[in-house]
Every structure is written in structure tokens, then in C-alpha cells.
Amino acid sequence: MKYIEPHGHMVSRTTDDYQRMALAGCVAICEPAFWAGFDRASAQGFYDYFRQITEYEPKRAAKFGIKHFSWLCINPKESEDLQLADDVLALIPEFINKPNVLGIGEIGLNKNSRNELMILEKHIQIAADYDQLILVHTPHLEDKLKGTRLILDALKNHSQIKPERVIIDHVEEHTIDLVLDQGFWAGMTLYPQSKCSPHRAIDMLEQRRAERIWMNSACDWGVSDPLAVPKTMLEMRQRGWSESGVQRVVLENPMAFMGQSPKFHLAG
Numbered sequence: 001m002k003y004i005e006p007h008g009h010m011v012s013r014t015t016d017d018y019q020r021m022a023l024a025g026c027v028a029i030c031e032p033a034f035w036a037g038f039d040r041a042s043a044q045g046f047y048d049y050f051r052q053i054t055e056y057e058p059k060r061a062a063k064f065g066i067k068h069f070s071w072l073c074i075n076p077k078e079s080e081d082l083q084l085a086d087d088v089l090a091l092i093p094e095f096i097n098k099p100n101v102l103g104i105g106e107i108g109l110n111k112n113s114r115n116e117l118m119i120l121e122k123h124i125q126i127a128a129d130y131d132q133l134i135l136v137h138t139p140h141l142e143d144k145l146k147g148t149r150l151i152l153d154a155l156k157n158h159s160q161i162k163p164e165r166v167i168i169d170h171v172e173e174h175t176i177d178l179v180l181d182q183g184f185w186a187g188m189t190l191y192p193q194s195k196c197s198p199h200r201a202i203d204m205l206e207q208r209r210a211e212r213i214w215m216n217s218a219c220d221w222g223v224s225d226p227l228a229v230p231k232t233m234l235e236m237r238q239r240g241w242s243e244s245g246v247q248r249v250v251l252e253n254p255m256a257f258m259g260q261s262p263k264f265h266l267a268g
């Protein structure tokens with residue numbers, strides 16, 4: 001069965017991972033800009049990173065028959081340095097029209113600080129100015145609920161932002177209703193040790209009838225599994241999900257959200 005990995009940090013992955021994902025049925029990977037496992041020293045580091053995820057990673061993915069899309073931003077972890085953040089924001093217009101760029105992301109909050117919030121609002125403005133989709137990272141563990149509330153408020157306070165064009169990622173049991181009930185999309189991140197296990201994810205899918213939800217593996221520089229989505233598909237079948245139900249979550253939902261960008265297509 002085909003599936004989409006809607007949130008994968010492939011710059012930290014090998015060609016073996018691309019091959020295994022292709023064998024498991026992956027047809028497209030979407031790569032949000034984020035922390036790279038280390039703090040970059042200057043905006044030049046981000047310039048090279050943006051080139052990597054808009055020019056080189058699509059070519060690497062294509063060798064395995066996988067489409068590659070990306071998102072642009074400075075992540076909340078590094079946006080504490082306001083000068084660096086402004087310098088990186090100034091680079092975005094140069095890359096926003098690249099053929100594989102779907103929008104602004106993954107923006108959001110990490111420690112819910114004032115500086116992070118200020119840069120989040122600037123990103124939201126760029127998304128509005130360029131009519132882009134938004135992908136949001138929510139903070140981990142104990143800060144998640146507060147951070148999610150702050151992020152949703154910042155999005156709702158902007159008159160040009162439509163909730164159906166925003167996905168709030170890394171939701172958990174205590175934040176998913178808040179997100180979906182206000183019209184946003186929700187992403188669940190399947191991590192081996194932290195965040196969400198397959199069973200927890202499937203419980204949430206069943207409670208919310210798989211509406212406006214996708215699943216991803218993040219597959220980043222930390223402990224993570226690039227095959228977390230297909231492994232969860234297997235568990236869905238074992239729990240009695242129909243093939244069409246599984247397909248809706250792993251293929252049709254990501255296509256419906258990202259298809260709001262004219263650049264998203266699976267053919268060719």
C-alpha cells in the first residue's frame with residue numbers, strides 16, 4: 001500500500017533509509033526546516049540548509065522514486081537569537097518559489113519564550129503575505145498544552161490565516177481536541193521512546209474518526225524510526241481497520257492538506 005511520510009528530516013538520513021521507505025510503499029516525503037541537531041553559527045548556515053532541502057534532497061529522493069517537498073523557517077530552538085532569526089527570515093523570499101516548497105514550517109514554540117513568540121508571529125505574517133500553508137511544531141512534554149494554546153491564539157489573531165491551511169504537529173491526547181475543534185489539522189509523531197506510540201496514535205485516530213489527522217515518523221537526527229508509519233499501518237490492520245480506512249490516514253489525508261498548495265502533486 002502507498003503512503004506519504006508527511007514530516008521527515010531526511011538530511012539526517014542515509015540512502016539506505018530512502019531505499020527501505022521506498023520498499024515499504026512511500027511515495028512522497030515532506031521535510032520541514034528545523035534544528036539540525038546543532039545550533040548554526042550564522043544565517044549562512046541556513047542558506048546552505050535551505051539549498052539542501054530545496055535542491056539536493058529532492059534529487060536524492062528521486063533516485064528511489066520518491067517525491068520530496070519541503071517547508072522553510074528558522075525553528076523556535078534557534079530563534080531565541082533575534083538578530084539571527086531576522087537574518088534567516090530575510091532569506092525566505094529567495095527560496096519560497098522553489099518548485100518543492102509547500103509553505104512555512106515547522107514554526108512554533110520550544111520553551112514558550114517571548115522571543116520565540118515574536119518570531120512565530122513574523123513567520124505567520126510571511127505565510128499570509130505569500131499565501132503559504134503553515135506547519136507548526138508544538139513543544140514537548142509539560143510545556144505542550146500551554147505552548148499549543150499560545151500558538152493557536154497567535155494563528156487565530158491573524159485575520160488572513162485560515163485554520164484549514166494550518167497543521168499543528170506532535171499533538172497528543174491532551175492537545176488533539178483543542179486543535180481539531182478549532183478547525184486546524186493535526187499531526188501525530190510516532191517516536192520509539194518519546195512522543196507517541198502506535199497504539200496511542202491509533203486510539204486517537206479512532207476517537208476522532210481519522211478526521212483531519214496525519215501520522216509521521218519525524219525520522220530526524222535523534223532516536224527515531226523512518227518506518228514508523230508503515231509499522232503503524234500494520235498495527236491498524238491488526239486492530240481491524242479496513243484497507244480504505246488505513247489509506248485515508250496515510251495517503252488521502254496528507255494529500256488533502258498539502259494539495260491546498262498548487263505545488264503538491266505525486267505524478268511526474
Ligand SMILES: [Zn+2]
Pocket residue numbers: 007009032034106218
Ligand atoms: Zn520535525
